[in-house]
Amino acid sequence: MTEIVYTGELDPRLCKSVLGETIPALAAEDPDVIYLDADLMSCIGTGKWAKEHPERAVNCGIAEANMIGVACGLASAGFKPIVHTFGPFASRRCFDQVFLSGGYAKNDITVIGTDPGVTATMNGGTHMPFEDVALYRTVPGATVIDVTDPACLISVLRQCVDRPGVKYIRVGRKQYARVYSDSADLPIGKAVTLREGKDVAIFAAGIMVHEALQAAKTLEAQGIQAAVVDLFTIKPLDAEAVARRAKETGAVVVAENHSRHGGLYSAVLEVLAENCPVPAACVAVEDEFGEVGPQDYLQERFGLTAGHIVSQAKAVLARKD
């Protein structure tokens, strides 16, 4: 049963701890699950378990492209690889291996890229992917997820293990605002309406879901009813839900911790353009690289706050006829 339990409070669990528990749990349930990492096991708390289970966990060293290739080879032998490294190294650094050895050769792997976008904070520009979703979206048959909260992470990770194709899950290692109940079952490919509203639809993913819900509260106080829809599955996008909400409200704002080019905004616009071209705007990173700093600073710096969503909602409402 999926309940929406959002209050704006942080879920006490760190997502790195959730990963550190869920990966071993999945391996315990299914003998074909195998976990690969590139010298970042200690960053998601899998190191101790991996040492005790060398046949279930492979530290591939700092060699991400090779790791993806190895994972794909394991997949061809019937294993179900779960691969982890930081987002930029799970996407840009090994993209051709993902595309060909994974997608094209039909070797099914699950790739977890941690610290997407501004959640890379102190590691700075080199570690701050604003383009990982854009890359993965172009892999035919791929699944692309921007995680909402710990319950969402557990639910999608479980589904990905047996799902065909290349699967990419982007998730920060720290805390998220709690949105879903613990037992949440969030089918991949299905949008979740978190809040009803007739004036404007806000489509959000990842850390921006919390910002969108905060923005909707502010808008309500100003007499504007905003629907908030969690599009944690960016591919395959729930096109039906997107088109329906867009038609109902006649105005759309997309909020994502990613470049405005090629991510969720692009995915939504592709649907709108062909089905119901309504005024739309985004809260996303402009044509820029990342930089170092604390997350609150970076969200302000790159325009990824509830306040920015409120402004864009008003701007898009003004364009509605």
Next chain:
Amino acid sequence: MEETKKRELMAFAVKIRMAALEAIHARGSGHVGGALSIADLLAALYGGEMNIDPRDPKKPDRDKLVCSKGHAGPAVYGALALRGYFPYDELRTLNRPGTRLPSHCDRNKTPGVDMTTGSLGQGTSLACGMALGDKLRGLDARTFLIVGDGESDEGQCWEAFAFAAAKKLDNLVVLLDWNKRQLDGWTDDVYPMGDYEAKFRAFGFDTAKVDGGDVEAIWEALERTRKGEGRPFAIILDTEKGHGVPEVAEKVMNHSLPVSDGEFERWTVRLQAELAALEG
């Protein structure tokens, strides 16, 4: 090596350690272990071996440094601040909003930083291009490339090393920080890479292996790279992750650590005493 020069370099290394800790402590945490392990190397490079001019950081015929293990930025910043590339106090802005000193080296932000790094492996090819560029322009300049032992897991490193030998880049000096640890612990547990000197030799490099905590040994090895004979150089620096601060070195998992006020105080007092002994 003259005793005075040796003491000067040893003191410089201690100061680099204090500067790196100053920056990291101001921020609260950072890549302590891998910054400390290259302090002695940086002291030799920025304390005389490199042909550089802090007043003209972009001088075309300068020697260049690529710290490919870009997370050791705070150590590099320490050396640069001490050489006058920017005010020492600026070290405390590490990772602050709008800073010129990000956790990982950035050529577009920091005066004196020659190349942007942070995605491990990439600095190796960049250094090859820089060394090749100097050769094509007829400049008498060397490129020094600091590579982590964990970093050398990356295949790109070995593509770059093959390139350096194939193109006879005898103005390239690879400095391998063999501190025996990477992020997940001991390299021998995570991903053993075997005998580096033998590997570099097989790739066509002139090699040396030195105690990377001994400035004199580093200095002498670097001296031998001044005149190229058609082969790139690799110096394997036998180092310790966290070297110079026993409390850090003792922790196996010392890649990224918080630094409390108390720790900073204790470590600085210790380093100050070392400095006083060297300078006294």
